[in-house]
Amino acid sequence: MVAITETRASKPPRRMHPLLLRIMHWINAISMILMVMSGWKIYNDEVIFGFLHFPDELTLGVWAQHALQWHFFVMWILVLNGLCYLAYGIFTGRFRRFLLPIRIREIIQEMVAALTFRLKHSDLTHYNAVQKLLYVGVILIIILQVITGIAIWKPVQFSGLVSLMGGFQTARLLHFIGMAAIVLFFLVHVSLALLVPKTILAMLTGGPRIAPTARHGDEDAGTNP
Ligand code: HEM
Structure with a gap:
């Protein structure tokens, strides 16, 4: 037990964005x-x-x-990479620690702070409620986008899926709407990242190290609950 504790304590603190995630x-x-x-x-x-x-x-x-x-x-590439990201997020506990939970009260507070130019992003080891909402939202939209894409790619083989979506034209429209939502996310996401350039640097180099005391035993855990 002592040996295990010593090994864990001697491990250098991990980065906010580990290499694999980047x-x-x-x-x-x-x-x-x-x-x-x-x-x-x-x-x-x-x-x-x-x-x-x-x-x-x-x-x-x-x-x-x-x-x-x-x-x-x-x-x-997108699907295989996305599956790896989902598995990584679930099994390392990253989603639970960094992207969840999303509280409506916190979203409203962050929105008010953003609109009154009081939104802080000094702590890179913590995503605010709006970021969490955007990240979880875009992950879900990308999953739906793959499903609508499969429906319009092979409408005969996946005719059940196509009918569930209300027909080929509706599936195509849903695929278009998904694309529009992803492009909107992209524009907001990149603008916010450019407003705080150190976040881009962190996504390139790994970002701040996370103190071992705040890691709760997980390689990626940050200061989030
Ligand atoms: C449509 C394409 C993109 C998607 C779907 C996407 C999605 C995401 C997601 C889900 C996260 C959270 C990752 C996690 O912590 O597990 C993230 C973080 C981040 N992304 Fe993107 N991203 C995209 C493109 C970009 C681009 C082009 C940039 C460059 C400006 C960028 C910069 C960042 C940065 C800097 C972070 C860390 C945010 C922070 O620390 O506040 N992303 N992105």
């Missing part, structure tokens, strides 16, 4: 950008809204079929 985050960020850009090219080929065409400079793929190849290729 790798998964950046793979996710890059693949999400490629998914959206190739998706826009595919959309342009058969638009849902007559008034909406995405500029060619913001799309990926020479023509729609080429964009589709990109979309399917990157989809596997």
Whole structure:
């Protein structure tokens, strides 16, 4: 018992964003950008809204079929990487310690603080309630996005899924709405990160070390409850 305690105490404190998490985050960020850009090219080929065409400079793929190849290729990277992130978040306790619980009262307090320019982000080892909501929200939206994507990819094989969504066109619309929500998250997320550049540096280098006393025995645990 003493030996175990000594070994644990002598371990150097972990970083807020361990290497594995950083790798998964950046793979996710890059693949999400490629998914959206190739998706826009595919959309342009058969638009849902007559008034909406995405500029060619913001799309990926020479023509729609080429964009589709990109979309399917990157989809596997996104899904495999996403599954690793979910497993990591669940089994290391990161989700429980950093992203949960999300309390409505705290969200309201943070919103008021943000609107009155009193939002603090000095403690990088703690996500505020709005960040938690955004992160958990985007994770759930990405999962739904994969499901609606599967439905419109193989509508015959997954006809049950397509009918559950109210038909092919509705599934396609839901996939579009999911994309819009992810793009909105991306814009807010990147703007907030740019407002506090040290968070970007932390996501690149690992960020502050987490004091062993605050780790509650978990490699990633921070100061959060
Ligand atoms: C759509 C693409 C992206 C998604 C879905 C996404 C999602 C996330 C999630 C879920 C987290 C929390 C990770 C955790 O602690 O377990 C996070 C953190 C973070 N992301 Fe992203 N991200 C994306 C793109 C980006 C980009 C392009 C940047 C660069 C500006 C960025 C910068 C950061 C930073 C700095 C953090 C740490 C936040 C902090 O310490 O306050 N992300 N991201």
